[in-house]
Amino acid sequence: MAPRKRSRAAAGAVPASKVARIGPHATMRTPSGPGGPRVLHRSRQPLMTSVQFDCAPADLGDRVRQAAHAVVEALGPVQAPIGLVLGSGLGGVADEIADARSLPYGRIPHFAASTVPGHAGKLVAGRWQGQTVLALAGRVHGYEGHPPWQVTLPVRVLAALGVQVLVVTNAAGAVHTALQPGDILLMNDHINLTGANPLVGPNDDRLGPRFPDMTSAYDPELRALCEAEAAHRGIAIKRGVYCGLSGPSYETPAEVRMIALLGADVVGMSTVHEVIVARHMGMRVLGLSCVTNLGAGLGEGTLDHGHVAEVALDSTAQMTALVAAVVASLPELEAVPRQP
Numbered sequence: 515m516a517p518r519k520r521s522r523a524a525a526g527a528v529p530a531s532k533v534a535r536i537g538p539h540a541t542m543r544t545p546s547g548p549g550g551p552r553v554l555h556r557s558r559q560p561l562m563t564s565v566q567f568d569c570a571p572a573d574l575g576d577r578v579r580q581a582a583h584a585v586v587e588a589l590g591p592v593q594a595p596i597g598l599v600l601g602s603g604l605g606g607v608a609d610e611i612a613d614a615r616s617l618p619y620g621r622i623p624h625f626a627a628s629t630v631p632g633h634a635g636k637l638v639a640g641r642w643q644g645q646t647v648l649a650l651a652g653r654v655h656g657y658e659g660h661p662p663w664q665v666t667l668p669v670r671v672l673a674a675l676g677v678q679v680l681v682v683t684n685a686a687g688a689v690h691t692a693l694q695p696g697d698i699l700l701m702n703d704h705i706n707l708t709g710a711n712p713l714v715g716p717n718d719d720r721l722g723p724r725f726p727d728m729t730s731a732y733d734p735e736l737r738a739l740c741e742a743e744a745a746h747r748g749i750a751i752k753r754g755v756y757c758g759l760s761g762p763s764y765e766t767p768a769e770v771r772m773i774a775l776l777g778a779d780v781v782g783m784s785t786v787h788e789v790i791v792a793r794h795m796g797m798r799v800l801g802l803s804c805v806t807n808l809g810a811g812l813g814e815g816t817l818d819h820g821h822v823a824e825v826a827l828d829s830t831a832q833m834t835a836l837v838a839a840v841v842a843s844l845p846e847l848e849a850v851p852r853q854p
């Protein structure tokens with residue numbers, strides 16, 4: 515038997531009088547109210563659904579080279595095999611660096627200056643834990659309005675100056691209910707929910723491949739080393755997945771529940787783009803989060819940046835001790851400057 519054609523009404527179709535056109539392609543049912551259907555939009559313009567990408571500039575490699583050159587001009591030779599991104603609470607490490615030479619981000623071409631209290635930006639070169647290091651003391655964030663390629667430019671400059679191992683630290687909110695403020699979390703993976711990627715735009719093959727692999731974004735050997743050092747020094751650490759969002763609003767409780775369902779353990783507003791760029795340039799990454807608060811809805815009260823920064827500071831001693839132990843125990847590495 516031939517299938518019977520369903521009538522429009524039976525199929526749930528809405529009479530033409532109740533359908534509003536939005537542009538030439540889309541239709542939308544109008545809600546019916548006491549005064550009859552409301553017309554939502556009568557424009558003949560196509561519905562604009564474009565996603566805005568902040569593309570990396572085509573001359574990104576030149577900008578990296580110019581920035582690296584300016585650092586060397588100002589500070590002298592600064593080639594280092596180990597790089598540190600000092601997030602909230604870990605800024606004090608910069609003061610422990612011996613023979614330190616530093617340059618404010620504002621004096622490095624193409625760098626963006628941080629506008630966030632507690633994130634004052636400078637690049638510091640020197641010796642720490644018996645190793646030659648380059649530290650980014652303070653970071654800029656996408657939520658300040660900087661495009662991802664610029665937020666991550668300092669990391670590229672570290673690679674250009676020879677950094678092979680990059681230690682990234684951050685403050686994060688707990689999403690997994692087993693985590694508590696004050697915990698240190700060794701990042702074993704991340705989820706980039708920022709809606710952006712710093713590699714969008716033309717790829718400069720001298721910087722890295724078009725499609726970098728992210729399978730071992732957080733280096734397994736460095737993680738094992740960190741675990742061993744933590745155990746050796748009696749520093750308790752957890753391990754888990756960091757979810758990066760753009761911020762600057764903290765998450766809603768529903769978002770925190772969603773992030774947990776997606777498989778993340780902590781949430782923050784930094785790091786994921788830096789790690790993507792670090793992997794793009796072939797650096798090995800160790801990531802550590804300082805858990806500063808329970809994610810929205812998991813604890814009492816509301817979230818406050820001042821409180822987050824205070825807890826990060828309280829945890830500084832443990833985080834610093836752990837990063838120091840890892841850096842001290844890294845094998846003899848050679849800085850291999852790149853020519854972007």
Ligand code: HPA
Pocket residue numbers: 685686687688764765781782783806807808809810817822
């Ligand atoms: N959410 C996002 N970023 C954060 C948080 C948080 O709860 N805590 C510290 N940084």
